[in-house]
Amino acid sequence: MNDPAFDALRQQLTDIAERKDRAALAKLVVSLGFFWDRENGDAADRRKTGIDNLSAALGLASSNGTGWDLLATFASEPTASLSPDHKGVICSPADPTYDGKALDALIDASDTDPIDWGYPVAPGVEVREAGDDKAPVIDKLGLYFVRVLPDAVSASPSFIHIVMPSGKSGYVAIDAIAPMGNDQLCYVPAVHGGWKIAGYVGGGEPQ
Numbered sequence: 777m778n779d780p781a782f783d784a785l786r787q788q789l790t791d792i793a794e795r796k797d798r799a800a801l802a803k804l805v806v807s808l809g810f811f812w813d814r815e816n817g818d819a820a821d822r823r824k825t826g827i828d829n830l831s832a833a834l835g836l837a838s839s840n841g842t843g844w845d846l847l848a849t850f851a852s853e854p855t856a857s858l859s860p861d862h863k864g865v866i867c868s869p870a871d872p873t874y875d876g877k878a879l880d881a882l883i884d885a886s887d888t889d890p891i892d893w894g895y896p897v898a899p900g901v902e903v904r905e906a907g908d909d910k911a912p913v914i915d916k917l918g919l920y921f922v923r924v925l926p927d928a929v930s931a932s933p934s935f936i937h938i939v940m941p942s943g944k945s946g947y948v949a950i951d952a953i954a955p956m957g958n959d960q961l962c963y964v965p966a967v968h969g970g971w972k973i974a975g976y977v978g979g980g981e982p983q
Contacts (some may be wrong), residue, residue, distance in 0.1 A: 777856045777866070781854045785963070788852035793844045798836065801847075803828035806964065811862065811975035819979075826973070833976040850961040857961060865974050867960035871896075879921065886923070893921045894938070894953040901953070903946035907935035914946050924953065972975055 777783075785804065792800045802825070810826035811939050812819040812833050820829045830836075835843035850868060869942035883890060896917045904911040923939040935947040959978030965972040 777854060777868075781963060782856070782963070783854075785971045786851045786854070790848060793848035793851060796836075796841070796844050797938070798827065798831070801830075802862050805830050806972050809974070812979065813861065813961075813975065813977045814979065820975075829975060830973060833958075833979040835979075847961075856963070862962065862975065865962050865964050867962040867977060868956060869954065869960065872954075874921070882921070888923070890952070890956045894924050895919070895921050895957045896952055897954050898952075901948055903938070903940065903948050905946060907933075907937070907947040911947070912982065915940060915942075915944065922926075924955075 788804060789801075790832065792804075798818045803827040807826050810820050812829055819833075821832075831843070832848050836847070837843070837928070855870035856868035859865040859867045874895075879890075879893075883893070885947045896919065899917070899919050901917040902913045903915040903917060904923040905914050915956045917940065920941060922941075925937040925939060927937050934950055936950050936953060937945060937947055938953065957978070960974060962975040962977060964974035966972045
């Protein structure tokens with residue numbers, strides 16, 4: 777997204793997440809029409825406000841603060857793409873562009889599931905010999921899918937174990953690989969300019 781108003785909103789969300797300021801966040805969420813897309817349909821409670829539904833989707837009431845950490849993660853994401861299901865809405869992070877038929881063929885040939893695959897968030901991600909910042913770099917990733925191995929969390933929780941197209945395996949920083957079906961925070965243009973949070977894709981169980 778190359779939009780100063782979107783960048784300004786992201787900065788506001790970063791500050792709000794740091795302060796855990798629910799009242800300030802409520803001003804940036806649509807009051808009506810908030811959606812929460814999950815596998816079983818729209819989980820948003822139409823009897824509740826937008827901020828109430830967003831709070832449930834993110835888990836803002838969690839005592840360990842993980843919901844606010846998740847909000848901060850979304851705020852740091854500069855990419856977004858048009859929602860295929862909601863007209864005029866953008867969702868962040870952006871969905872990857874790829875050949876769906878080729879991916880389906882790959883999944884069938886390897887007898888895997890879509891959740892076994894991920895993609896680098898940028899080209900040039902360093903692949904290390906072990907799950908350690910000081911381990912030798914053995915390769916760098918291009919913009920293609922990689923297989924995430926079952927022992928994804930290595931000795932260091934900051935790394936995951938992957939297999940590259942070459943067949944070699946290695947470790948990459950966990951935040952450098954995005955999973956298929958990544959959760960998304962969605963936005964809609966505000967009436968008086970800028971953006972407001974309009975919905976959520978993914979998330980845990982409704983509260």
